[in-house]
Amino acid sequence: MKPQSKLKYVLAAGAIAFGFPQGAFAQNTIKVGSVLSVTGPSSFLGEPEDKTLRLYVDKINAAGGVNGKKIELVIYDDGGDANKARTFATRLVEDDKVVAMVGGTSTGSTMAMIPVFEEAQIPFISLAGAIEVIDPVRKYVFKTPHTDKMACEKIFEDLKKRNLTKIGMISGTDGFGASMRAQCVKVAPNYGMQILIDENYGPRDSDMTAQLTKIKNTAGVQAVVNPGFGQGPAIVTRNYAQLGMGDIPLYQSHGVASKSFIELAGKAAEGVRLPAAALLVGDKLPESDPQKKVVTEYKQTYESATKQPVSTFGGHAYDGLFILVEAIKRANSTDSKKIRDEIEKTKGFVGTGGIVNMSATDHLGLDLSAFRMLEIKNGDWNLVESGS
Structure with missing residues (x-):
């Protein structure tokens, strides 16, 4: 077939x-x-x-x-x-x-x-x-x-808690990456975020070192956000580590919320944060959480x-x-x-x-509480504690 x-x-x-x-x-x-x-x-x-x-x-x-x-x-x-x-x-x-x-x-x-x-x-x-x-x-x-807009908001919410407000962006040019980039640019001012540099990559690109080097050399960048899905974000994550940028927090989107991302990125994924559904950390949820079952x-x-x-x-x-x-x-x-x-x-x-x-004006029916902020530690998903 x-x-x-x-x-x-x-x-x-x-x-x-x-x-x-x-x-x-x-x-x-x-x-x-x-x-x-x-x-x-x-x-x-x-x-x-x-x-x-x-x-x-x-x-x-x-x-x-x-x-x-x-x-x-x-x-x-x-x-x-x-x-x-x-x-x-x-x-x-x-x-x-x-x-x-x-x-x-x-x-x-x-x-x-x-x-x-x-x-x-x-x-x-x-x-x-x-x-x-x-x-x-x-x-x-x-x-x-x-939505990608919710992902931007959840990431910016976490960045604000960490007092990180000056960011670099590198996004995929695919439909999802381009849409999330646009949403992040749109909502950034609501969270006091300044986008100091804005780079992108194509779906067939196999190395993002050039774009990441520009971000690394941009004075004042405190964190990097990568809207995208597929293999691109894993390549970004590996290149990030190769350039020794590990002291600058890296955020990915919910578009990489599967174990395959961790496998593709390898040890470079350590410390990466992303918003995702409770599904990835079900065993770590308290018994009182309505989604746990x-x-x-x-x-x-x-x-x-x-x-x-x-x-x-x-x-x-x-x-x-x-x-x-x-x-x-x-x-x-x-x-x-x-x-x-x-x-x-x-x-x-x-x-x-x-x-x-859901309602007549909301055909998704989820709010930001549906997103959990996760951090990759020891090759697995972990809930980020509030304020950490």
Whole structure:
């Protein structure tokens, strides 16, 4: 099977095998679509999303489905190509007749698909990071990951506590990196931050020494912030250490919140801080934390099934799927418009990313408290103590 081929995953009970007519089969299932970057440069995001959706749809169906109907999950792999993502989105609407969509690994792919689902009036829960996915609010578009704007605010909040206000920036030119850079520039004055130098790198760049040398030689820089995802931030982190810049705090974004970043960056990752979901430090949360049960159970289930370390990216897919499932239950219907209305009414949903409270003006439903500031110590994630 080609990487970009359809990965159709029919999880309904074998109605055809038992002689039921195809019409009855269709009526007794709930078709949910997904377009993910399972292969390609964003596969470290898309692969755990794909595995999470398949794993939990299986579990939901084994437990009787949703309102007595099995979920039929139709997944396409866009390979990180936004044009392919749009093509697959059209196919999900026109050919597969899905009632809702959970997917969109990257900001670029998500933005390419939004017009398709908006026009078709089918709810789309994106797994991409940039704020532009839900700002401005579009009637049928929602998302589960914290926004890049929130990441900037959480980083600046932490910098302010450390009395560090003069920063250098180095950001990726990809959709997420460019969007987060713009958000950081926008909100920096609110936190008293001065951006003394602003560098960038392309998605195919394999060495950022030149840009980091400029930052190192800029007088007064007290910390460096790196908006980006993929391999770029790991290269930045390694080059940072090679240039002996370890005495200047380095902050990454939630776009690197997986163990693969630590593995790629190696010992250079020691001391790096980033905002991320509670999922990465579930075992370190107090028993009173409302997310502890959800994140520890997801981590155990995912790692047991896949033999791979959990990442926040799979967690975003978990949240998207269960927000949708709960909305379908409340709607007691597979009508896309009714499902959309119930997604928007989501209140008090405890997910891996935080406690979600959506509204007509907020299609994310998370605030800054959903972010935890983490520091990499001894090759693992650690909660930053307040004020440290």
